[in-house]
Amino acid sequence: MMCGGEQELEREHEAGVTDAAFTSLLEDSVEELYERAPCGYLSTLMDGTIAKINTTLLHWLGLPRDRVVCRMRFADLLTVDGRLCHSTQLVPRLQMRGEVSGIALDLKTGWRKRMPVLVSSKVKTSEDGEPLLIRTTLFDARDRRAYEQELLRGRQEAEVARRHAEEDRARLQEALAVLQQNLLPTALPEVPGLEAASYYHTASPDLLGGDFYDLFPLDADRWAFFLGDVCGKGPRAAALTSLTRSTLRAAALYDPDPVVVLSTLNTVLHERYTLGDTRYCTAIFGVLKPDGDRVSVHLASGGHPPALIQRANGTADYLPTPGGMLIGVLPHPHFAQARTELDRGDTLLLYTDGLTEARIGPQRELYGEEALRTFTAAHWPAGPQSLITALTGLLAGFGDGLDDDTALLALGAPSHPAPAQGDVDLM
Known part of the structure; x- marks a missing residue:
């Protein structure tokens, strides 16, 4: 298939244009193509002389032909860094x-501007292989x-945006960590005749958790104690946590009966969140009374996993x-209550469902309350801090299977040192 120009030339040839005229026209076209090509062409001697x-190319450079041919080398057309690269x-x-x-x-144009080009060159040789000249093509x-x-x-x-986002996230995480700390006691108080230990696992540094103790x-x-979990995460959950903690403390000072305290909290939350965004929580509230080697415990639960x-x-x-x-x-909900006695060496453990709802194994099954009971029974009864330390290691072993915040609070008194060879902890 011939293009339009070729067809026209063919028609002119058929109309009577002589072979010599046709050849001349093609030669003129080749020369025109060289001179007016959309890219620059030049040929240089082996020493670079043009x-x-x-x-x-002359138009790009803004130079007349007589100032270039036989007077300049190719390197003279380039910028300083262009000559270095050359x-x-x-x-x-x-x-x-x-x-x-x-x-x-980069070419050095007559208007004192840089013009970036892509250069391809090839050496032309004689029949004996001797280099004769260099043919170069330059593309704009x-x-x-x-x-x-x-x-x-x-x-x-x-x-820059990524760095700013990382910096903003770091600042946000720092602020959230401070807020989270303000929702938890800085340190547990010292209770005569009693040991207390706690631990808080944050599932995500980007979200405020709702667990509290x-x-x-x-x-x-x-002494009064409580541990619980509010619904949701983020600022609203944090606001609910703050309200829950302050209400529990205030209600306990007025009437420490566990059922009364939880009922007071229920009244406050129900009135605050009845309309619009419904909010709720689970919690265990209790009262401890040390008496010699024993500690009496009276507690009540509102929808929370049982104490162990x-x-x-x-x-x-x-x-x-x-x-x-x-x-x-x-x-007017129902709150279940229970009483027990802790002897020397007994530990009362309260926890949020992040622990028992962790996912384990290839099938990502729930860890569950029975596994927690088995783990606790297998751990040597050396007091609250020893049990919290063991549970901290258990939580770390869950890896990405632990996807919820988890709060732990253990209360009791140690009486037996752990065996020298350590414990055997079961998951």
């Missing part, structure tokens, strides 16, 4: 391979350079609180 150059990359490659392709250089790379610069600028802007005195002989007691004899069992309802949903 022997021939096309009109396109001498260190283009010339050595030509000497080794006889041709180079796609070398990026201004659009490409502008694109590369725009791409680089975009990458730089994206990198506390231990505080009621009078000279009694590790006995000094090496057993572990839950303290049942069946039927305790969520706090804040109904105007």
Whole structure:
């Protein structure tokens, strides 16, 4: 298939144009193509002296032909860094391979501007293999350079934005960590005749958790404790946590009966969140009364997982609180209560469901309350801090299976040192 120009030439030839005229026309077209090509052409001697150059390249340079041909070398057309690249990359490659392709250089134009080009050169040799001259093609790379610069600028802007985002996230995480600490006691108080230990695992540094706990005195002989979990995460959950903690403490000082305290909290939450955004929580509230070697415990639960007691004899069992309802949903819910006695070596463990709802194994099954009881029973009964330390290691072993905040509070008194060879902890 012939293009339009070829067809026209063919018609002219058929109309009577002589072969000589047709050949002449083609030769003129070849010369025109060389001079007006969309790229620059030049031929240089082996020392770089320019022997021939096309009109396109002269136009880019802004120079007349008589100032270039036989008067300048190719390197003279380049900027300082372009000449450096020419001498260190283009010339050595030509000497080794006889041709180079796609070398990026900058021309020095007559308007004192840089013009980026892509250079390809090839050495022409004689029949004996002797180098005669160098033929070079230059492609206008201004659009490409502008694109590369725009791409680089975009990458730089994206990198700056990424760094700013990381800095903003770090500041946010720091602020959230401070807020989270303010929702928990700085340190548990020292209780005569009792040891207390706690631990808080944050599932995500980007979100405020809703788990909470506390231990505080009621009078000279009694101490109140609570642990719970509010629904949701983030600022609203934090606001609910703050309200819950302050209400529990205030209610306990007025009437420390566990059921009364949870009922007071329920009234406050139900009135606050009845309309619009419904909010609720689960919690265990209790009162401790040390008496010699024993500690009496009276607690009540509102929809919270049961407390677990590790006995000094090496057993572990839950303290049942069946039927305790969520706090804040109904105007008059039922709260289950229970009583027990802690002897020397017994530990009362309270926890949030982040522990028992952790996922384990290849099937990502729930860890569950029975596994927690087995783990606790297998751990030597050496007191609250020892049990919290063991549970901290258990939580760390869950890895990404632990995807919820977890609060732990252990209360009791150690009496037996751990065996010298350590414990055998079971998951």
